[in-house]
Amino acid sequence: MKKCLVILCLLSPLAALSQDIQLTRTILDTLTSKTMWGRGYTNNGLEKAAEYINAKFESYGLSPMDGKTYKQHFSFPVNTFPGKMELKINGQALVPGKEFIVMPESVGKIAHGKLIQKDSSVFISATDRIVLILKDKLTWSVSKHVADYTGIEVIKPMAKKPETIDVNIENQLVPDFKAVNLCGIVKGTLQPDSFLVLTAHYDHLGGMGSSTYFPGANDNASGVSFLLSMAKYYAANPAPYSMAFICFSAEEAGLVGSKHFTEQPLLDLSKIRFLINLDMVGTGETGITVVNATEYPKEFDLLNQVNNAHNYLVRISPRGKAANSDHFHFTEKGVPSFFIYTTGGVKAYHDVYDQPEHLPFTEYNDLFSLFLDFNDKLMK
Structure with missing residues (x-):
C-alpha cells in the first residue's frame, strides 16, 4: 500500500x-x-x-x-473586409489567402483592366489605382486606416506574366x-x-x-x-x-x-x-x-x-x-x-x-x- x-x-x-x-x-x-x-x-x-x-x-x-x-x-x-474577395489574373480566378491577399489598408474596388509592369515583381493599373506585387510568402496584417489605392499580393510563381486583372473586393472602415x-x-x-x-x-x-x-x-x-x-x-x-x-x-x-x-x-x-x-x-x-x-x-x-x-x-x-x-x-x-x-x-x-x-x-x-x-x- x-x-x-x-x-x-x-x-x-x-x-x-x-x-x-x-x-x-x-x-x-x-x-x-x-x-x-x-x-x-x-x-x-x-x-x-x-x-x-x-x-x-x-x-x-x-x-x-x-x-x-x-x-x-x-x-x-x-x-475590414466583410464581403467580396475576388481576383482574376489573366482571366484565372485565384484563391484568397492561399494564392493572394489584399493589403490591409486597401480600399475596396471593382475593376477590370490591363496591368503595366514596373519591375520584376510589381505591376500596376494606374487608372484604377491598383498595385499588384508578386511575393514568395503571403503574410497578412491589420490596418487602422484606409489608403486611396488597392494593394494585392500574389504568391509566386505564376504560370504567365500578369497582364490583365479583374477585381471585386469589398472593404469597410469601422x-x-x-x-x-x-x-x-x-x-x-x-x-x-x-x-x-x-x-x-x-x-x-x-x-x-x-x-x-x-x-x-x-x-x-x-x-x-x-x-x-x-x-x-x-x-x-x-x-x-x-x-x-x-x-x-x-x-x-x-x-x-x-x-x-x-x-x-x-x-x-x-x-x-x-x-x-x-x-x-x-x-x-x-x-x-x-x-x-x-x-x-x-x-x-x-x-x-x-x-x-x-x-x-x-x-x-x-x-x-x-x-x-x-x-x-x-x-x-x-x-x-x-x-x-x-x-x-x-x-x-x-x-x-x-x-x-x-x-x-x-x-x-x-x-x-x-x-x-x-x-x-x-x-x-
Whole structure:
C-alpha cells in the first residue's frame, strides 16, 4: 500500500501536467475554430473569443481585476473586409489567402483592366489605382486606416506574366470598433498587494472576405491556451503573491489593448513584481527566446538557473528590448517584463496555414514547469 501511495505521489504532478495539455489543446481548437473566425473584426469573431475567455475566467474562480467585471472596454478604428474577395489574373480566378491577399489598408474596388509592369515583381493599373506585387510568402496584417489605392499580393510563381486583372473586393472602415481586454486575479495568500502578471493577446487577423479566415493557432491561441491553463492551476493553488492574468485585444492592430491598459491600469503598476507576456509558444524544439533579457539580467539569470537545474529546455536565448508584443508598453512604464516565445518547429506566421493540427506543443510540459518554478523563485 505504501509503495502505491509513493508512486501515486510521484506521478500526480505529471498527471496534472498531462491534464493541462489536454485542456490547452481543447482551448486551442476552440479559439481557432471557424466559429471564432480568426478572432478578428468580421462575423463577431473577436467578441466570441472574448466571451469564451470571460467564461473560462469565471469557471476557474478568478476575481475581476476591478472588482466588477473581467472586461476592460476600449475602441479603435480598423479596416475590414466583410464581403467580396475576388481576383482574376489573366482571366484565372485565384484563391484568397492561399494564392493572394489584399493589403490591409486597401480600399475596396471593382475593376477590370490591363496591368503595366514596373519591375520584376510589381505591376500596376494606374487608372484604377491598383498595385499588384508578386511575393514568395503571403503574410497578412491589420490596418487602422484606409489608403486611396488597392494593394494585392500574389504568391509566386505564376504560370504567365500578369497582364490583365479583374477585381471585386469589398472593404469597410469601422471608425470605433468595440473591443475588450479580459483581466482576472487570483488573490495572494501572503502578499496580496504584490503581483506576478501573465499576459497574452487573444486577437488575430480575422477574416479576409466572406470565405477565408486566419486561424492563428501559434499566434496567439497558443499563448492564450497556456495562460488559461496557468490561471486554472493558480486558482486551485493560490500563490503567496497575487497572480494576475490579462488577455489583450488588438495586439495585431498595433498593441492597442495593452497600451490602453497601461494608460488606464486596473492595478497599481508599481506593485507588479514581474510580468511575462506569452506570444507564440506552441513549439520549443530549439528552446525559447526572451525579449528584454538584457534589460533585466538578474531575472534572466534566475530563469536560466531554474532551467539548468531541471534541464527543462535545450536553450534560453536572450534578446534585447523590442516593441514587438504587449510587454512593450509595460516596459515603457517601468514594469519589469519579459516577452517569451518558443523557437523551432512550424514556420506558419500570419497566414492561413497557422492551424491547430500543425502545432506540436513540443515543450509544453517543460515550459509549464519552468514557469511554475520561476514564479516561485520571484516570490522569495
